[in-house]
Amino acid sequence: MSAALPIPVIQLLQVLTVGLGAPLVMGFIAAVEARLQGRRGPRILQPYYDLAKLCRKEALAPAGASWFFLAAPLIAVAAYLTIPLLIPVLTSFPLPLGYMGDILGGGFLLALASFVVATAALATGSPYAQLGASRAKTFSAITEPVVLFVVFTVALLTGTDLPYALAATVRSSAGEVIRPAHLLASAALFMVILHETGRIPVETHTGTSEFGMIEEARAFEHSGPYFALLKWGSMLKQLILLTILDNVFLAPWGLAASHQPGPVALAIVALLAKAGGVGVVVAVIDDSFAKLRLFKITEYASAAFLLAVIGVFTLYLGGG
Amino acid sequence: MDPAPGVYVGVANALAAVMLLLEFGMLRQALARDQVRLYAAQSALISVLAVVIAADRGLPDLYALAALSGGLKVVAVPYVLRRLLPGPPGRRGPGWLSRLGQDPAGWRRRDEPPGVAGSHTLSPASAVLASIALAAFGFFCLGSLRMGGLTVAATALAIAGAMTFVAFGLMIIRRDVASQAIGFFSLENAISLAALVVAAGLPLILETAFLFDLLVAVVVFGMLIRAHHGAAGSLSTADLTRLKG
Numbered sequence: 001m002s003a004a005l006p007i008p009v010i011q012l013l014q015v016l017t018v019g020l021g022a023p024l025v026m027g028f029i030a031a032v033e034a035r036l037q038g039r040r041g042p043r044i045l046q047p048y049y050d051l052a053k054l055c056r057k058e059a060l061a062p063a064g065a066s067w068f069f070l071a072a073p074l075i076a077v078a079a080y081l082t083i084p085l086l087i088p089v090l091t092s093f094p095l096p097l098g099y100m101g102d103i104l105g106g107g108f109l110l111a112l113a114s115f116v117v118a119t120a121a122l123a124t125g126s127p128y129a130q131l132g133a134s135r136a137k138t139f140s141a142i143t144e145p146v147v148l149f150v151v152f153t154v155a156l157l158t159g160t161d162l163p164y165a166l167a168a169t170v171r172s173s174a175g176e177v178i179r180p181a182h183l184l185a186s187a188a189l190f191m192v193i194l195h196e197t198g199r200i201p202v203e204t205h206t207g208t209s210e211f212g213m214i215e216e217a218r219a220f221e222h223s224g225p226y227f228a229l230l231k232w233g234s235m236l237k238q239l240i241l242l243t244i245l246d247n248v249f250l251a252p253w254g255l256a257a258s259h260q261p262g263p264v265a266l267a268i269v270a271l272l273a274k275a276g277g278v279g280v281v282v283a284v285i286d287d288s289f290a291k292l293r294l295f296k297i298t299e300y301a302s303a304a305f306l307l308a309v310i311g312v313f314t315l316y317l318g319g320g
Numbered sequence: 321m322d323p324a325p326g327v328y329v330g331v332a333n334a335l336a337a338v339m340l341l342l343e344f345g346m347l348r349q350a351l352a353r354d355q356v357r358l359y360a361a362q363s364a365l366i367s368v369l370a371v372v373i374a375a376d377r378g379l380p381d382l383y384a385l386a387a388l389s390g391g392l393k394v395v396a397v398p399y400v401l402r403r404l405l406p407g408p409p410g411r412r413g414p415g416w417l418s419r420l421g422q423d424p425a426g427w428r429r430r431d432e433p434p435g436v437a438g439s440h441t442l443s444p445a446s447a448v449l450a451s452i453a454l455a456a457f458g459f460f461c462l463g464s465l466r467m468g469g470l471t472v473a474a475t476a477l478a479i480a481g482a483m484t485f486v487a488f489g490l491m492i493i494r495r496d497v498a499s500q501a502i503g504f505f506s507l508e509n510a511i512s513l514a515a516l517v518v519a520a521g522l523p524l525i526l527e528t529a530f531l532f533d534l535l536v537a538v539v540v541f542g543m544l545i546r547a548h549h550g551a552a553g554s555l556s557t558a559d560l561t562r563l564k565g
Contacts, residue, residue, distance in 0.1 A: 178330035180337035302448040
């Protein structure tokens, strides 16, 4: 056996895996989506090239925008890069910094990132960026109850609100996997993730029509490296949410149980493979459904809410 | 906190939960044909549940019941329902079909009957919220019975209670005869679910008798649907409010 990796290295690897893997997952989903449409599609590595190209471009700010406009992408990315420290990315045992925050802590960081991006969009005075920011906030307020009920489910299942605890509970027996509360909460979380990552049926990810945009419209006024940071931020958000879905809810297997380099390396591959697996499902949904009209999104959210609420109900009689 | 019940119980509970979700789907679904499809799916799940319980508890009778219930509720009843639903007024099948006498009175199989879409009395989101409240009421009512000694968890029974209330909600919220018929039939599904959970060992002859009760209901509702359509030209019951004195 080779020497164990020091804990700070593993924690750094968690951040690096999410940070460097996020564009890969984004590119993979785009490639699968293109294949399903019968196109050859972009290279899987295309998002890296896009980010590199944007970083070489000039950065401009609208006249009258405050310093916050330029600080927002940095704050958002910093928030996104903190979250991998809190959730099980590579190891099945909690790392020391994993106790910095629970599920709510991660939720606050996600909300903070989304808040600063929306505020920066408002600071521009551009109508489309403002429209995107206002819609994003409106709809995230509607999906918030769903997230809360998913958290309740976790709390009722484990007695804690630590993501590591739920992953351990799910791993413990087949009965835990099949229980309705777990299945329903996972399904509700998946629906929220589709919403949060701007996928069909809520938003066209690659669309160019401003009227249908929600999250995508917020970055209209940013340019150059700042725009690259925002794009990277949305890729990070996607991989973080998929990591939570995979490593906490759906398939918390393949995580390293020790400090050895072998299992940790395997965990990196497993995480990207699992995220890719969910990505295929996302791509299939992207290609087989139509975008909902804006005012139908409440119905989508109410369906997710229904799943989460019934999940909590079933727990109250012990059995669920 | 609570350890998970066994895999069989988990499967039974999960199937029950999916049946409840399908009930909500019927509530939301705008088209009668799709409602019939959801009903068939729900009935298929109850057959699967019967098989799971039969395997878990070693009750060979239940396999027969699952097959019978599947044949009846997944194939026969949806087929009859689809035949019964009338097409839009004034539209007949292709001429050659009428000439052959194969298209009596212009009942067409493929078209959506009038009056079903848009028969919601509440907006979709409020309908879902109201039904969640109903489901919670039904769920906790049956859950508080604390029936001991059940091999399949009380959760599935409570879900059956929730389904019953949502089925009633479906019949109240939707203002068309077709949805009300579907709501009634799925009410029967909810009761079958409760029966399977509470009294899986019921003699086969009794279970079969319940199934045939459903056929009577199908015939009665079929006559109601056709009579209402004949009188009003639509399946919507909104026209009936004019009968007030």
